[in-house]
Structures are given as C-alpha cells and as structure tokens.
Amino acid sequence: MQVVVELFGIARARAGVAQTTAHGHCLGDVLADLAARFPRLAESCIAGRTLRPGFTANLGGQRFVTAQETALSEGDTVLLLPLDAGG
Amino acid sequence: MASPIPGFHSRYLRIDLTAGSGEPVPLAEAFLRQHLGGSGLGVALLLKEGAATADPLSLAASLAFVFSPLVGSPLTTSAKFAVVSKSPLTHRINDSLASSGFALAGKKTGYDAILLTGRAARPSILVIDDGKVDLEPADEFLGLSTRETEQALRGRFGAEFQTATIGPAGERQVSYATISHDGRHAGRGGSGAVLGSKNIKAVAVRGSHRPQWADPPALVELARQFSQKSFGPATAKYRELGTASNLLTFNRLNVLPTRNFQQGSFAGAAAISPEELGVARDRTRSSCAACTIGCEHLYGLRNGKGSVRLEYENLFALGPLCGIDDAEAVLEACRRCDDLGLDTISAGGTIAFAMECVERGLLDEPWLKFGDGPALLQALDLIVTGDGIGRLLALGSRRMAHEIGHDSIDFAPQVKGLEIPGYDPRGLQTMALGFAVGSRGADHNRSGAYEVDFSEAVDRYNVGPESAHLAVETEDKAALMDSLILCKFLRGVFTDFFKESAEILSLVTGWEVTAEELRQTARRIVTAKKRFNILAGWTPAEDTLPERMLQQALPDDTRAQLSADRLAALVRAYNLARGWSPEGWIPEAE
Ligand code: SF4
Numbered sequence: 286m287q288v289v290v291e292l293f294g295i296a297r298a299r300a301g302v303a304q305t306t307a308h309g310h311c312l313g314d315v316l317a318d319l320a321a322r323f324p325r326l327a328e329s330c331i332a333g334r335t336l337r338p339g340f341t342a343n344l345g346g347q348r349f350v351t352a353q354e355t356a357l358s359e360g361d362t363v364l365l366l367p368l369d370a371g372g
Numbered sequence: 373m374a375s376p377i378p379g380f381h382s383r384y385l386r387i388d389l390t391a392g393s394g395e396p397v398p399l400a401e402a403f404l405r406q407h408l409g410g411s412g413l414g415v416a417l418l419l420k421e422g423a424a425t426a427d428p429l430s431l432a433a434s435l436a437f438v439f440s441p442l443v444g445s446p447l448t449t450s451a452k453f454a455v456v457s458k459s460p461l462t463h464r465i466n467d468s469l470a471s472s473g474f475a476l477a478g479k480k481t482g483y484d485a486i487l488l489t490g491r492a493a494r495p496s497i498l499v500i501d502d503g504k505v506d507l508e509p510a511d512e513f514l515g516l517s518t519r520e521t522e523q524a525l526r527g528r529f530g531a532e533f534q535t536a537t538i539g540p541a542g543e544r545q546v547s548y549a550t551i552s553h554d555g556r557h558a559g560r561g562g563s564g565a566v567l568g569s570k571n572i573k574a575v576a577v578r579g580s581h582r583p584q585w586a587d588p589p590a591l592v593e594l595a596r597q598f599s600q601k602s603f604g605p606a607t608a609k610y611r612e613l614g615t616a617s618n619l620l621t622f623n624r625l626n627v628l629p630t631r632n633f634q635q636g637s638f639a640g641a642a643a644i645s646p647e648e649l650g651v652a653r654d655r656t657r658s659s660c661a662a663c664t665i666g667c668e669h670l671y672g673l674r675n676g677k678g679s680v681r682l683e684y685e686n687l688f689a690l691g692p693l694c695g696i697d698d699a700e701a702v703l704e705a706c707r708r709c710d711d712l713g714l715d716t717i718s719a720g721g722t723i724a725f726a727m728e729c730v731e732r733g734l735l736d737e738p739w740l741k742f743g744d745g746p747a748l749l750q751a752l753d754l755i756v757t758g759d760g761i762g763r764l765l766a767l768g769s770r771r772m773a774h775e776i777g778h779d780s781i782d783f784a785p786q787v788k789g790l791e792i793p794g795y796d797p798r799g800l801q802t803m804a805l806g807f808a809v810g811s812r813g814a815d816h817n818r819s820g821a822y823e824v825d826f827s828e829a830v831d832r833y834n835v836g837p838e839s840a841h842l843a844v845e846t847e848d849k850a851a852l853m854d855s856l857i858l859c860k861f862l863r864g865v866f867t868d869f870f871k872e873s874a875e876i877l878s879l880v881t882g883w884e885v886t887a888e889e890l891r892q893t894a895r896r897i898v899t900a901k902k903r904f905n906i907l908a909g910w911t912p913a914e915d916t917l918p919e920r921m922l923q924q925a926l927p928d929d930t931r932a933q934l935s936a937d938r939l940a941a942l943v944r945a946y947n948l949a950r951g952w953s954p955e956g957w958i959p960e961a962e
Contacts, residue, residue, distance in 0.1 A: 291624065293617075293620055293621040293624065294609055294613060294617045294618075294620075294621060295608050295609050295612060295613065295617075297647070298612060298613065329605055329608065337605060338605065338606070339605050339606050339608075339864060341826065341827070343625070346624055346625055346626065347833070347931070348828075348831070349826060349827055349828050349832075350828060351828060364624065366621050367608075367609045367617075367621075368823075368826065368827075369606070369609060369823075369863075369864055
C-alpha cells in the first residue's frame with residue numbers, strides 16, 4: 286500500500302525532500318520504510334518503527350498519531366513534523 | 373537586615389521618579405518563596421502597590437523590572453527579566469519577558485526588582501549604578517530608534533552599563549510599544565508606552581553585587597547537564613531553523629492566520645518561509661546572553677541594509693496576516709517594528725484589521741490593501757507619527773473598532789484588547805480556551821495549550837470540557853517558567869518539569885522545594901494575575917474570542933468551527949479546574 290509523506294521543519298531538512306511516497310499498512314511500516322531510505326532522517330526522527338521524542342505524525346492534516354500500529358489506507362497522506370510548535 | 377536568601381538580594385529598589393530618588397524595600401523570605409521572581413514576583417509587587425486600579429499611563433501607575441533567583445546562575449537561558457505593569461492596551465495585567473545582559477547587570481545592582489512609579493519632570497535616562505539612582509537628561513536621544521539609542525548610550529555610559537530603551541513608539545505612548553535591549557524586546561502589552569509615560573527614554577544599569585548560590589558545585593554540574601541536553605534533538609528546531617519554521621507546518625494544518633483571520637492558509641507562504649529565505653539570503657545565527665540554544669535567525673535585507681531577526685510571530689503577523697508574500701517587505705517591516713519599538717503581533721494584527729475595514733468600506737483609506745507591502749510599511753510609520761490613520765492604528769484593534777463602530781469589533785483580532793498570535797483558534801481549540809482565559813489577553817507565551825492540540829490527547833477540531841485541565845497544566849508550567857525564569861524553548865529537555873525545577877531551585881536557594889510546592893506556586897501566580905484583573909475591572913464576559921470566530925468556520929477548513937456555547941463550556945470547565953467559581957471569580961478563602 287502506498288501513502289504520500291509530507292515532511293516539515295527538521296524532518297524536511299534531514300530528508301532533503303518536502304514530499305515522498307512510502308509503503309506500508311500501518312504507521313510503523315511507513316516509518317521503517319522511510320528510515321531505510323533516508324538515514325539522516327532516521328538519525329533524528331525515527332527509531333526503528335517509531336518516532337523519536339520530539340516528533341509526531343499527522344494523518345491528512347487532521348488527526349495526530351504516533352502509535353506504530355495506526356492503520357493506513359491506500360492514498361493516505363502522512364505528515365511528519367516536529368512536536369514542538371512553540372514560537 | 374538578615375542575610376539575603378541564596379539566589380536573591382531579598383530587597384527591591386522602589387524608585388519614585390517624581391522625586392528622583394529610590395529606596396530599598398526588604399523582601400521577606402516567605403514572600404519570595406511564594407512568588408519566586410519574574411512574573412510571579414512582579415505581579416505580587418504590583419498588587420502591593422495598588423497598581424490594578426491606577427490608570428496605566430498615570431503618575432500613580434507602577435512598572436517593575438523583575439529579575440529571578442536563576443539570573444546570573446550557570447543555567448542555560450536564565451539571563452531573563454520580566455517587565456510587569458498594567459497594560460495600556462488591555463487595562464489588565466501585563467508581564468513581558470526578555471533576555472539579555474540587562475538581566476545580568478540589573479540583578480547585579482543589588483536588587484531582585486526595580487519598581488518605578490511617578491513621572492520624571494523631563495525626558496530622562498534612569499541610571500542605576502550599583503544601587504545609586506540618578507536621572508540624566510535624555511533630550512539628545514529623543515526620536516532615536518531603539519538601536520540608535522542603545523548605541524548612543526553605550527557611547528555615553530560605556531560598555532559596562534546595560535540599557536533597556538524605548539523607541540519613538542514608546543515616546544509617543546503607542547499602546548503596544550516595546551522595551552528593547554540588544555535586539556530583544558519585552559514586546560507585548562505596551563510596557564514601552566508605560567515607560568514613555570514616565571518620561572523615561574532608557575534605563576541604564578550596572579552593578580557588582582552577586583548573590584550566593586546554596587550549593588555551587590551541584591548547581592554547576594546540573595547546569596552542565598542541562599546545557600548538554602540543550603544541544604540535543606529537543607531543541608534542534610530552534611537551533612537549526614528557528615521558530616519561523618512553524619510557518620509551513622501551520623499553513624498545512626490550516627491554522628496560519630491569514631488576511632485578518634479570514635483564512636487559515638496562505639497561498640504565498642512558501643515565498644516567505646525560512647526554507648526559501650535561507651536559500652535566497654544570507655542567514656546568521658545569534659542568541660540571547662547565557663543561552664546554549666541560540667534560536668535567533670537573522671536574514672539579510674537587500675541593498676546592504678543589514679539583517680533582521682525573524683521569528684514565527686513577526687513573520688506571520690507582518691506576512692500572511694496582512695496577506696503579504698513579498699519577503700523583502702516582510703523583513704523590512706520586522707526591522708522597522710524593532711527599530712520603532714513596536715510589538716510586531718499587535719502592529720500586524722491592527723493593520724490587518726484596518727485592511728479588512730477598508731475592504732468592507734468602513735475606512736476610507738483605499739491605499740491600505742491586503743497584500744500591499746509598501747502600504748504595510750507606510751502604516752507602520754504612521755502609527756508612530758500619529759498622522760492620518762496612524763492615530764487610530766496606535767490604539768490597537770479593540771479601541772480602533774470601538775471608534776469605527778458598525779460591529780467591526782466582531783472581527784477585531786483580539787482578546788481583552790491584546791491581538792491574537794499566530795494560531796487560528798478554530799482549528800486549535802485547546803489553544804482557543806487558553807486565549808480566552810489568558811490574563812493578559814490572547815497569548816501563546818502564557819498558555820502553551822497548542823501543544824495539547826498538536827497531540828493525540830484531543831481532537832483539535834472538537835475539544836470538550838474534559839480537556840480543560842490540560843490547558844490549566846500548560847498555563848501553570850508557563851507561570852513557573854516565567855517566574856524562575858527559564859526560556860520556554862528549553863521545555864523539551866525536561867523529563868519531569870516540576871520535579872527538575874524543584875531540584876534547580878533547591879540548589880540555588882537552599883530551600884527543600886518539592887514538585888508539589890512548585891505546582892502550588894504556579895497556581896498561586898496564575899491566581900494573583902486573575903486577582904489583579906478582577907481589581908482592574910475584569911468581568912466574565914471578557915473571557916471569550918472575537919464574535920466572528922464563534923460564528924464562522926474557517927472557509928478553507930470547514931471542520932475548524934467553534935460555537936460560543938462550546939467555548940463557554942470550556943471556559944466554565946477551566947474555571948472549575950482552577951477552583952474558581954464557574955464564572956471565574958476567585959473564592960474569598962484564596
Ligand atoms: S532559546 Fe532563543 S529565546 Fe530562548 S534564551 Fe536562547 S536565544 Fe533566547
């Protein structure tokens with residue numbers, strides 16, 4: 286199953302892209318796929334199949350999710366962003 | 373006098389500017405332990421002074437520069453001070469924080485706070501040299517920008533003195549004028565106008581008094597650990613990109629206030645984002661005194677005009693909020709606000725409100741259009757000269773709406789008179805509650821409730837009363853940080869904020885402080901601010917949001933909708949969680 290991944294802030298800076306696609310049935314699968322393809326992103330944001338502290342994910346701009354078992358559907362958009370929104 | 377408590381001088385300097393003299397006033401240990409420093413101590417001092425009932429620009433008004441037990445310690449981000457007064461913009465409590473060498477030098481004068489009352493007979497520089505008070509003529513500095521004033525004062529007094537200055541906006545008592553030092557600003561709520569009303573162009577401080585620490589070796593070790601952690605992932609965003617990197621995230625989540633909160637996303641966001649600016653322009657990094665994070669990112673202006681500090685709040689307010697995607701105009705507007713001594717959020721919010729009034733035919737200023745960079749710059753200049761529409765703009769959006777009439781107050785972007793920062797509350801509804809109940813008005817620094825919205829704890833489009841305690845928790849944390857004082861950008865490095873703060877405070881003061889004690893202290897500080905507001909005339913009706921936000925969903929995200937009834941239920945739940953009456957009155961026993 287393919288999903289679109291949009292990256293923001295440090296996640297974007299580390300991956301070097303604003304958007305990509307990834308494969309998986311759940312958030313953990315997608316994170317593992319990203320970690321394998323973007324080692325610098327993994328260093329900062331992803332530990333195995335989970336997000337590192339300080340990062341979160343969002344589905345379609347609406348719901349924030351972090352559990353690796355969060356189910357995804359074909360065509361979903363996953364946002365990867367720093368948790369800390371202060372400013 | 374008994375020996376001072378470690379971390380404190382156990383006294384403050386009360387200066388009567390009318391008489392031109394100051395006197396030390398002792399601060400009892402129990403009082404310091406209850407209120408700490410910064411915002412907490414400042415509010416307590418102002419309550420003692422009876423400042424809540426005074427007109428904020430009158431002779432009787434008080435303004436306090438308040439240091440904290442951690443100032444001068446080796447803890448990262450602790451070189452901070454609070455400026456506390458009644459706000460001329462909101463007529464409610466105002467506590468603005470800034471960091472710089474002014475905090476370090478100010479505390480070395482030998483006082484935990486410097487409280488000003490009365491009014492100097494003529495424009496003056498207030499000089500406090502190791503506790504000795506003097507007023508020197510300021511005529512030669514009048515009209516100078518904050519930057520120019522600081523440079524000129526360095527020439528006159530030497531580099532040992534640190535100064536806090538107002539710009540032309542403060543001199544003219546614009547109700548959202550700032551107090552500046554070293555490119556940092558005590559920005560919100562118009563403390564610069566209060567200082568201007570006291571005929572003080574700048575305060576220059578120097579001193580040699582260093583308080584003791586209760587356990588220096590352990591404090592140094594703890595500070596070393598915090599500094600180490602401050603280089604880690606929790607602060608990477610601030611170090612590498614700065615807060616301006618919120619722009620594209622907020623745009624994607626449809627919570628980026630655009631065209632006076634008429635939309636939650638801005639088509640021109642990418643053009644003014646730090647991601648884009650960082651490629652097209654010189655970028656340098658800087659930091660406040662005694663900070664290991666260094667969140668300050670400065671971007672170069674064209675034509676050799678130097679560089680300007682860019683944060684999310686000035687970027688959103690002078691960019692999308694006014695519909696402007698011209699990077700040079702936004703950066704120049706930021707620079708101009710800093711130099712004139714204007715709060716960027718209130719300046720941008722008030723101008724965006726005026727632009728919408730023009731669009732609706734309520735103001736006959738056809739040049740003042742959304743998206744027009746030169747018009748934004750012209751409006752900023754007029755605020756300070758007071759010419760034309762500048763007189764109205766200088767009042768802030770609430771008072772401006774009252775003068776314009778035609779129900780324009782419904783879309784004035786303010787709470788209690790303070791312009792709303794860069795979070796659209798319809799799509800961040802825990803933050804909506806934080807804004808509504810905020811003691812100094814709509815404020816992201818006194819309530820970090822957006823953190824709750826950016827988590828799985830709530831559905832940000834449909835926050836219910838059961839989540840009100842989460843807004844209380846973030847407000848309490850902020851109250852403690854603002855009183856210790858530590859930078860909010862350090863918060864990510866704490867594992868257990870209250871427990872670790874108790875450890876820090878114990879090492880500084882020698883008190884055996886517990887996390888529970890600090891939770892109570894934080895609640896006491898929030899309640900003291902509320903008490904100030906009640907004395908100043910607060911009523912439950914002001915704990916709300918602009919009518920438009922309670923009647924209309926965001927057009928570009930129709931899920932972002934919040935009714936008056938739902939907000940009222942949140943406010944009620946918040947008040948009960950605080951132990952207040954459902955309407956928000958404090959029980960007499962407190
Ligand atoms: S993190 Fe930024 S705002 Fe905070 S003390 Fe450091 S430079 Fe100043």
